[in-house]
Amino acid sequence: MEAVQIDYELETPLDQMPALTPFETGTDLLHLLAITADLEQFRDAKARKVDWRVHSVSGTSAALRSISEPDVASRAALSLVRGFNEAEETEQLPRGWNLRVGQRAARVASRLGDDDNTGLRLSVHGPDDVRAHVTRRAGRHLKSATDLRITSYGSVVGVLGRVTAKGKQRTAALWSDLTGRRIDVRFGEQHVEEMRNAWAHSHVEVTGVLHENVSGQVLRVNLDSLRVLDRERVNLSEALPHGFYPEMTGGLGAREYLRLVRGEG
Amino acid sequence: MAKAEPKKVAIDSGLLIARITGDRPEHAPGIATLFHEADSQKVKLFGSTLLFPEVLGGGYDDPVDPAKENAIFRVLDNPSVITMVQVTRQVAVLARDLRRELHLKTADATHLASAVFAGVDMFMTIDENDFTIGSTVRGVEIALPGSALGEDALPLIGPG
Numbered sequence: 001m002e003a004v005q006i007d008y009e010l011e012t013p014l015d016q017m018p019a020l021t022p023f024e025t026g027t028d029l030l031h032l033l034a035i036t037a038d039l040e041q042f043r044d045a046k047a048r049k050v051d052w053r054v055h056s057v058s059g060t061s062a063a064l065r066s067i068s069e070p071d072v073a074s075r076a077a078l079s080l081v082r083g084f085n086e087a088e089e090t091e092q093l094p095r096g097w098n099l100r101v102g103q104r105a106a107r108v109a110s111r112l113g114d115d116d117n118t119g120l121r122l123s124v125h126g127p128d129d130v131r132a133h134v135t136r137r138a139g140r141h142l143k144s145a146t147d148l149r150i151t152s153y154g155s156v157v158g159v160l161g162r163v164t165a166k167g168k169q170r171t172a173a174l175w176s177d178l179t180g181r182r183i184d185v186r187f188g189e190q191h192v193e194e195m196r197n198a199w200a201h202s203h204v205e206v207t208g209v210l211h212e213n214v215s216g217q218v219l220r221v222n223l224d225s226l227r228v229l230d231r232e233r234v235n236l237s238e239a240l241p242h243g244f245y246p247e248m249t250g251g252l253g254a255r256e257y258l259r260l261v262r263g264e265g
Numbered sequence: 266m267a268k269a270e271p272k273k274v275a276i277d278s279g280l281l282i283a284r285i286t287g288d289r290p291e292h293a294p295g296i297a298t299l300f301h302e303a304d305s306q307k308v309k310l311f312g313s314t315l316l317f318p319e320v321l322g323g324g325y326d327d328p329v330d331p332a333k334e335n336a337i338f339r340v341l342d343n344p345s346v347i348t349m350v351q352v353t354r355q356v357a358v359l360a361r362d363l364r365r366e367l368h369l370k371t372a373d374a375t376h377l378a379s380a381v382f383a384g385v386d387m388f389m390t391i392d393e394n395d396f397t398i399g400s401t402v403r404g405v406e407i408a409l410p411g412s413a414l415g416e417d418a419l420p421l422i423g424p425g
Contacts, residue, residue, distance in 0.1 A: 150354065152353065152354050154351055154353055155351065156351075157344050157348070157349065177344050177348050178311075178348055178349075178350060178383060202345075203344045203345070210353070212354075212355070216353075216354075216355035216382075218353075229342065229343070229344055230339065230342065230343045230345075231345065232343070232345070233345050234339070234340060234343055234345065234346050235304050236300045236303050236304050236310075236340065236346055237297070237300045237301055237304050239336060239339070239340050239346075240281075240284055240285060240300070240336070240337065240340055242284060242287060242293055242296075242297065243284075243285070243286060243287025243293075244285065244333065245285050245286065245326075245330065245333040245337070246286045246287050246288075247326040247330070248282075248285055248286055248323065248325070248326055248333070248334075249282065249286055249288075249323060249325055249326075250323065250325025250326055250327065251325075252325065253288045253289070254279050254282040254283045254286065254288045254289060254391070255279065255392075257282060257286075257323055257325070258278055258279055258282065258319060258372075260323065260325075261318070261319050261322045261323050262319070262370070262372050264370070
């Protein structure tokens with residue numbers, strides 16, 4: 001697989017944004033790429049690190065080119081650029097990103113201009129050609145998306161990604177069955193072994209304090225308990241054949257039974 | 266050719282109860298078609314966690330058959346069969362809106378809100394009195410089971 005290249009160009013006039021240079025933007029992008037590369041390897045026990053090199057700099061534009069692990073580099077770059085595209089459109093955290101990427105990307109985008117002529121142009125060249133035009137709007141959206149202002153108690157069902165337990169940092173990634181999005185799970189020392197054992201299973205239910213943004217995305221769970229769910233594929237037609245338990249309702253029709261169960265009878 | 270994404274279909278309690286008990290036989294072929302589509306992974310099923318207390322909440326059989334109840338519970342509790350939509354704060358707020366807007370009962374509004382929240386294509390019910398079949402609510406089509414699930418849908422089949 002060939003090296004992956006990301007071109008970026010700052011459209012924001014430098015006199016309006018004196019703190020922003022292609023070099024600083026490149027540094028920010030490298031940080032973001034390091035995180036998205038890690039996130040893209042969520043099921044691997046140990047993540048491979050991608051090295052990037054600044055390939056060319058001219059005026060307000062530059063390019064970053066991967067010099068190792070091209071497959072991971074490609075996924076990381078596509079995640080980053082597609083994520084910025086999503087962030088321009090909605091106040092939701094982009095698919096595949098975690099809070100850390102969202103917060104850092106918010107800082108990058110917040111320093112850009114606010115209209116179509118003063119943003120940051122990003123493009124990935126490789127097997128997939130993807131472009132993004134990032135403005136301060138993405139910064140506002142990401143700031144809102146990473147503000148976990150709503151808490152509730154509940155559970156999320158999904159598939160666990162990498163489980164990390166280093167000192168006080170005990171986290172895992174959970175891919176929600178419902179939304180297909182990544183959720184950070186934080187857990188206590190007493191759950192370390194349980195989490196590691198659960199990793200091999202296809203579906204788990206994580207119960208605890210749910211932290212969500214104003215768009216209703218649950219992005220973090222502080223775990224209280226964990227349950228491994230049945231992963232056996234069941235044939236529904238055979239498991240629940242037509243009329244296999246007519247006595248369940250005590251002779252009532254479906255409508256009457258429901259009315260009674262709901263306390264409407 | 267890339268495999269087509271499965272259609273997302275949410276179901277409510279009445280549909281499942283009719284399947285289990287054999288009530289409302291006019292809908293049996295449609296429900297059978299839906300289940301076959303789910304088994305062949307052309308359809309991905311969703312349902313509110315309300316299905317647990319509503320479908321299994323009666324206990325009116327005397328005595329209750331634990332093996333049959335367990336079979337139903339295992340289906341509802343298996344994410345490879347049905348993705349449960351929890352009644353979270355956002356679902357509850359949406360249910361409030363839908364209850365007012367469509368004059369639904371709280372439970373019906375909660376089932377529909379769960380379907381909307383999950384972003385399904387269709388919400389299938391046999392409750393023609395409380396829901397307007399054929400209408401679309403927040404992008405979700407309300408339909409009777411067996412309604413066309415797309416070009417690849419199987420023809421209606423018997424109740425088996």
